[in-house]
Amino acid sequence: MSAVMEHGGGPVQRLAHPARAISLYDLFRKQPAEYLCPGRSLFVEGDDAAHVFEVLDGALRVFKSVSDGRRVITGFMYPGDIVGVSLGKHYLGSVEAVCGSTVRRLPRSRMDAAVDADKRIRPMVFSLVADEMAAAQRQMILLSCKNSEERLCSFLLEYLNRSAFPGERFPCLNLPMCRQDIADYLGLTIETVSRAITKLIDKGVLQIENAAVRQTITIAKPLLLAQIAGEVAPSMPTAEDAG
Amino acid sequence: MSAVMEHGGGPVQRLAHPARAISLYDLFRKQPAEYLCPGRSLFVEGDDAAHVFEVLDGALRVFKSVSDGRRVITGFMYPGDIVGVSLGKHYLGSVEAVCGSTVRRLPRSRMDAAVDADKRIRPMVFSLVADEMAAAQRQMILLSCKNSEERLCSFLLEYLNRSAFPGERFPCLNLPMCRQDIADYLGLTIETVSRAITKLIDKGVLQIENAAVRQTITIAKPLLLAQIAGEVAPSMPTAEDAG
DNA sequence: CGGTCAATTGATGTAGTTCAAGGTTAGTGG
DNA sequence: CCACTAACCTTGAACTACATCAATTGACCG
Numbered sequence: 001m002s003a004v005m006e007h008g009g010g011p012v013q014r015l016a017h018p019a020r021a022i023s024l025y026d027l028f029r030k031q032p033a034e035y036l037c038p039g040r041s042l043f044v045e046g047d048d049a050a051h052v053f054e055v056l057d058g059a060l061r062v063f064k065s066v067s068d069g070r071r072v073i074t075g076f077m078y079p080g081d082i083v084g085v086s087l088g089k090h091y092l093g094s095v096e097a098v099c100g101s102t103v104r105r106l107p108r109s110r111m112d113a114a115v116d117a118d119k120r121i122r123p124m125v126f127s128l129v130a131d132e133m134a135a136a137q138r139q140m141i142l143l144s145c146k147n148s149e150e151r152l153c154s155f156l157l158e159y160l161n162r163s164a165f166p167g168e169r170f171p172c173l174n175l176p177m178c179r180q181d182i183a184d185y186l187g188l189t190i191e192t193v194s195r196a197i198t199k200l201i202d203k204g205v206l207q208i209e210n211a212a213v214r215q216t217i218t219i220a221k222p223l224l225l226a227q228i229a230g231e232v233a234p235s236m237p238t239a240e241d242a243g
Numbered sequence: 244m245s246a247v248m249e250h251g252g253g254p255v256q257r258l259a260h261p262a263r264a265i266s267l268y269d270l271f272r273k274q275p276a277e278y279l280c281p282g283r284s285l286f287v288e289g290d291d292a293a294h295v296f297e298v299l300d301g302a303l304r305v306f307k308s309v310s311d312g313r314r315v316i317t318g319f320m321y322p323g324d325i326v327g328v329s330l331g332k333h334y335l336g337s338v339e340a341v342c343g344s345t346v347r348r349l350p351r352s353r354m355d356a357a358v359d360a361d362k363r364i365r366p367m368v369f370s371l372v373a374d375e376m377a378a379a380q381r382q383m384i385l386l387s388c389k390n391s392e393e394r395l396c397s398f399l400l401e402y403l404n405r406s407a408f409p410g411e412r413f414p415c416l417n418l419p420m421c422r423q424d425i426a427d428y429l430g431l432t433i434e435t436v437s438r439a440i441t442k443l444i445d446k447g448v449l450q451i452e453n454a455a456v457r458q459t460i461t462i463a464k465p466l467l468l469a470q471i472a473g474e475v476a477p478s479m480p481t482a483e484d485a486g
Numbered sequence: 487c488g489g490t491c492a493a494t495t496g497a498t499g500t501a502g503t504t505c506a507a508g509g510t511t512a513g514t515g516g
Numbered sequence: 517c518c519a520c521t522a523a524c525c526t527t528g529a530a531c532t533a534c535a536t537c538a539a540t541t542g543a544c545c546g
Contacts, residue, residue, distance in 0.1 A: 064380060067473060072387045074380055088373035092380055119359065129372055130331035136379035137307060137317055137335060143386035144315045144430035148534070179493065187387035189535060194494055212542065214493065230310060391502070422525065435502055437526055455510060457525065 024082065024124045027114055028054040031104040036060075036097035043084065045094045051105045053083040058101020059176040062093045063184065073185040075135060076177065078162050084108075085128050099176040143187045146230065151186040152196040153205075153229035160219065171222065175215040200225075267325065267367045270357055271297040274347040279303075279340035286327065288337045294348045296326040301344020302419040305336045306427065316428040318378060319420065321405050327351075328371050342419040386430045389473065394429040395439040396448075396472035403462065414465065418458045443468075 033056055036042065042053060045064055060077040074093055077083050083103070086092045114121045142154055159173055160166050175182075183190045197217075200206045205225050207218040219225055276299055279285065285296060288307055303320040317336055320326050326346070329335045357364045385397055403414055418425075426433045440460075443449045448468050450461040462468055 064384060066384060066388055068388075070388055072384050074383055086373060086376070087369040088377075092373075092377055116362070126330040129376075130329060130335075133329070133372075133376060133379065134331075134335055136376065136383065139383055140317055140379065140386060141307060141309060141315050143383060145309055145311075145313055190493080191495085191536085192534060195534095198494075421523095432503060433525080434504085434527085438502090441526075 022118060022120050024111075024114075024121060024128075025054065027111060028104045028106055031106055033102045033104055036101045036103065038097055038099050040097045042095040042097070042103065043091050045091055047091050049084060049086050049089060049091050050108055052085055052108060052111055053095075053103040053105055055079050055081045055083060056102040056104060059098040060095050060101060060103075061098050061177065061181055061185075062095050064093045071184050072187075073181060074139070075132075076159075076181075076185070082128055085125065085132070087129060098181065148186075148188055148192045148196045149199060150228055150230055151188065152182075152193065152200065153225050155182060155186055156206075156217070156219065157226055157229045160222070169222075170218055170220060172209075172216065172218045175217065178215075200228075265361060265363050267354075267357075267364060267371075268297065270354060271347045271349055274349055276345045276347055279344045279346065281340055281342050283340045285338040285340070285346065286334050288334055290334050292327060292329050292332060292334050293351055295328055295351060295354055296338075296346040296348055298322050298324045298326060299345040299347060302341040303338050303344060303346075304341050304420065304424055304428075305338050307336045314427050315430075316424060317382070318375075319402075319424075319428070325371055328368065328375070330372060341424065391429075391431055391435045391439045392442060393471055393473055394431065395425075395436065395443065396468050398425060398429060399449075399460070399462065400469055400472045403465070412465075413461055413463060415452075415459065415461045418460065421458075443471075 031054075036058070042060065043051075055077050057079055060083060061073050062075045062077060062083070063071050063073040065071055076098070077095070083095055084091060111125070115125055142151055146154065156173065159175070160171055163171070163173065165171065177185075179190045179193050183193045186193065188196075197206065201208060203224075205219070205221045205228070207220045208214060209216055209218060274297075279301070285303065286294075298320050300322055303326060304316050305318045305320060305326070306314050306316040308314055319341065320338070326338055327334060354368070358368055385394055389397065399416065402416055402418065406414070406416065408414065420428075422433045422436050426436045429436065431439075440449065444451060446467075448462070448464045448471070450463045451457060452459055452461060
C-alpha cells in the first residue's frame with residue numbers, strides 16, 4: 001500500500017518555485033497566515049484586485065458564475081500557488097476554499113513596488129501569468145476535444161502531478177473537492193463524473209479503498225491513466241500492460 | 244442596405260488603444276509592414292518567442308494542434324491587436340493568416356527594453372495580457388455551458404463588436420474565416436455550425452444577401468442575437484420584438 | 487430515529503456527431 | 517465555350533455520448 005497523498009496534509013515542497021535569495025515568495029515570508037474554513041470566500045469576481053495570496057495549505061477553487069446560476073470552475077489552487085495575479089484592476093474570478101486552507105496575503109501595491117524595484121522579480125510574475133495562460137488553453141482543449149473519461153483522467157493526472165509524490169508506483173489521491181466541483185471544472189454533470197469514475201474502476205485504472213470514503217482514490221494503472229488523458233503518445237505500451 | 248463591415252477593408256480606428264504620446268504602438272511605428280498570404284504561418288507553437296506583432300490589416304487565427312490531428316482555435320486577431328505577448332520563452336500557440344493580412348514585427352527584446360525603460364509601457368502590456376486571460380475565460384464558459392446556437396451568436400457578436408461600426412442598425416458582417424475555422428473556434432463540427440446558421444436565418448436573426456456568397460451575413464435582429472448569445476439579461480425585450 | 491447531504495445507478499431524452507449525398511463556385515485545360 | 521475538378525457549404529439520416537429525471541444507498545448528525 002502506498003502513502004496517501006494530500007495537499008492538505010502539511011507543508012509541501014515547492015519544487016517548481018524553489019525559494020532563492022530573492023524571490024516572489026520572500027515578499028510573503030513576513031505575512032501572517034490566515035485560515036479559511038471550507039467554503040469560505042477569499043474574494044469575488046469583479047472585486048478590486050487589492051491583494052495577492054500565497055496558498056500555504058489546503059485547496060481553493062477559482063470560478064466564474066454564469067447568469068443561469070451555473071458555475072464554471074476555471075482552476076484549483078494548491079500549496080505553493082499564487083492566487084489573484086490578474087494583472088488587471090479587478091479580479092477575473094471568485095475564489096473559495098474547497099477545504100480548510102491557509103493563505104498569506106500581500107497587498108498588490110507591495111508586489112507592484114517589488115516588481116518596480118527589483119528586475120529579478122518581474123520574470124517570476126510573468127512566468128506565473130504565462131503558466132495561468134497555458135493552463136487556460138489546456139482547459140480549452142479539454143473542453144473542446146475530450147470525452148468524459150479523458151477529462152476525468154486529465155483532471156486526476158493534473159492533481160497527481162501537483163501532489164507531493166507524483167512518481168509513486170500506485171499513487172493514492174485524497175481529493176479535497178466534491179463531485180460537483182469536479183463536474184463544474186470538467187464541463188460535465190455530477191452524474192457523468194460519477195459514471196466515468198465507475199468505468200475507470202471497472203477497467204482497473206482506479207481503485208477505491210473503502211466504498212464509503214470515495215474521495216480517496218488509488219491509481220492502479222498510472223500509465224494507462226496518462227494514456228487515456230491523451231498526454232502520452234499511444235505508442236508502445238498497449239492498454240493491456242499499461243499501468 | 245447598410246454598409247458592409249470588414250476588418251480587411253482598411254485601417255481601423257483603435258478606440259480601445261488610442262495612440263498616446265508614449266504608447267506600445269509607438270514602438271511599432273517605424274517597423275516595416277509585412278504582407279501575409281492567406282494561410283501563411285506567422286509562427287508555430289513552441290517556437291522561441293522572438294517577436295511580437297501588431298496586426299494592421301486582415302485577420303489571423305491563433306490555434307493549438309491536438310495529437311489526433313484536430314485543431315483548437317483559441318482566438319482570432321484583428322487590426323489593432325498585438326500578437327505573441329505570451330510572457331514566456333516560447334509561443335503558446337501557432338498563428339496563421341486567415342486572409343491576406345499585414346503585420347508589423349517588433350523584436351521581443353525591444354519590447355522588454357521598453358518595459359524596463361518606461362514605467363508607462365508596463366501597464367499597457369499587462370492590460371493586453373489581462374485581456375487575453377479574460378478572453379480565455381469567456382471561451383471556457385462558452386465551451387462549458389453554451390449550446391451551438393448560443394456559441395454562434397457569441398462569435399458573431401464578438402466579431403461585430405470588434406468591427407468598425409458595432410452600433411449599426413442592421414450590421415452586415417464579412418467573415419474572413421471559413422466554416423471550419425468557426426467550428427474549431429466554437430468546439431463544434433462544421434455541420435453543426437452550418438445548421439446553427441440556417442436556424443438563425445429561419446428565426447430572422449440573420450440574413451444572407453446572396454445565397455452564393457455565404458461569408459457575408461447581415462444581422463437583422465442584433466438585440467435578439469445578443470440575447471441568444473447570453474450577454475444580455477433576457478428581461479423586457481421579448482423574442483418577438485427583439486432585434 | 488428521521489433528516490440531510492453526497493454519491494451512485496438506472497431509464498429515458500436529446501443535442502450534436504458522424505456518415506453520406508448534393509449543390510454552388512472557382513479554377514483549369516481542351 | 518464547355519467539361520472536369522476541387523473547395524466549400526448545406527442538408528438528410530442514423531447514431532451516440534452526455535444530460536436529465538428519478539430512485540437508492542450510505543454516512544453523518546442533532
